[in-house]
Amino acid sequence: MSTPTPHNNAKLGDIAETVLLPGDPLRAKFIAETYLEDVVQYNTVRGMFGYTGYYKGKKISVQGSGMGIPSIGIYSYELIHFYGVKNLVRIGSAGAINENLKPHDVVIGMGACTDSRYAAQYDLPGTYAPIASYELMQKAIEKAKEQGTQVTVGNILSNDVFYSDAGLDNLAKWKKMGVLCVEMEAAGLYMNAARAGVNALAILTISDCPFTGEECSAHDRQVAFTKMMEIALELA
Numbered sequence: 126m127s128t129p130t131p132h133n134n135a136k137l138g139d140i141a142e143t144v145l146l147p148g149d150p151l152r153a154k155f156i157a158e159t160y161l162e163d164v165v166q167y168n169t170v171r172g173m174f175g176y177t178g179y180y181k182g183k184k185i186s187v188q189g190s191g192m193g194i195p196s197i198g199i200y201s202y203e204l205i206h207f208y209g210v211k212n213l214v215r216i217g218s219a220g221a222i223n224e225n226l227k228p229h230d231v232v233i234g235m236g237a238c239t240d241s242r243y244a245a246q247y248d249l250p251g252t253y254a255p256i257a258s259y260e261l262m263q264k265a266i267e268k269a270k271e272q273g274t275q276v277t278v279g280n281i282l283s284n285d286v287f288y289s290d291a292g293l294d295n296l297a298k299w300k301k302m303g304v305l306c307v308e309m310e311a312a313g314l315y316m317n318a319a320r321a322g323v324n325a326l327a328i329l330t331i332s333d334c335p336f337t338g339e340e341c342s343a344h345d346r347q348v349a350f351t352k353m354m355e356i357a358l359e360l361a
């Protein structure tokens with residue numbers, strides 16, 4: 126596989142083995158500017174910014190992934206197969222499904238249900254269950270504890286539809302199955318990682334509660350979700 130790719134102008138070697146993947150490229154910029162030393166911006170294609178730098182002396186990259194499984198599917202596939210990335214950590218916003226979750230709470234996606242057809246490409250004789258890397262998940266839980274950040278760990282939903290004709294009806298059905306929150310990428314990331322034999326994890330911050338109407342601003346989604354960022358940065 127050759128680099129640069131159609132979506133990333135990094136050269137082989139420009140990207141670290143561990144990459145944080147916020148959906149929002151401006152969240153990637155914020156992380157690079159706030160936390161990393163000796164930062165180099167390696168990607169600007171489509172405004173989907175990517176940076177490599179050092180956090181506490183360890184090389185780490187942060188790459189915008191865009192919204193939805195098709196988008197993170199492209200970025201994560203290229204990171205894995207073209208750039209040799211081994212650890213992919215999504216850091217995203219999510220809507221609460223579980224009534225105990227409130228804005229700014231942190232959730233770790235042990236498993237990711239989905240209504241996406243992404244798994245159809247594998248032609249499996251059944252339903253695939255996308256799960257996080259146990260190793261990354263265990264380390265993230267440990268780091269959260271050290272940092273004094275409470276995390277809720279469990280099953281999440283990667284939905285294809287943000288504005289659904291079904292309103293809250295579909296979320297209510299996932300709620301009955303104990304699903305904690307809804308976002309739009311983790312299941313695709315977990316599948317790409319599983320297929321390639323590398324590690325993936327999704328750490329999320331609750332940005333809104335669809336059942337109650339509570340919500341954070343777009344500015345908060347970009348820069349205020351620092352607890353999940355600080356857990357993820359420790360995974361390098």
Ligand SMILES: O=P(O)(O)O[C@H]1O[C@H](CO)[C@@H](O)[C@H]1O
Binds near residue numbers: 148149217308310
């Ligand atoms: O904040 P990010 O990481 O983009 O994640 C969530 O926000 C977007 C929807 O607003 C979707 O990408 C969803 O997964």
Ligand SMILES: O=c1cc[nH]c(=O)[nH]1
Binds near residue numbers: 220335
């Ligand atoms: O995908 C998402 C992300 C945040 N909030 C939602 O309701 N859905």
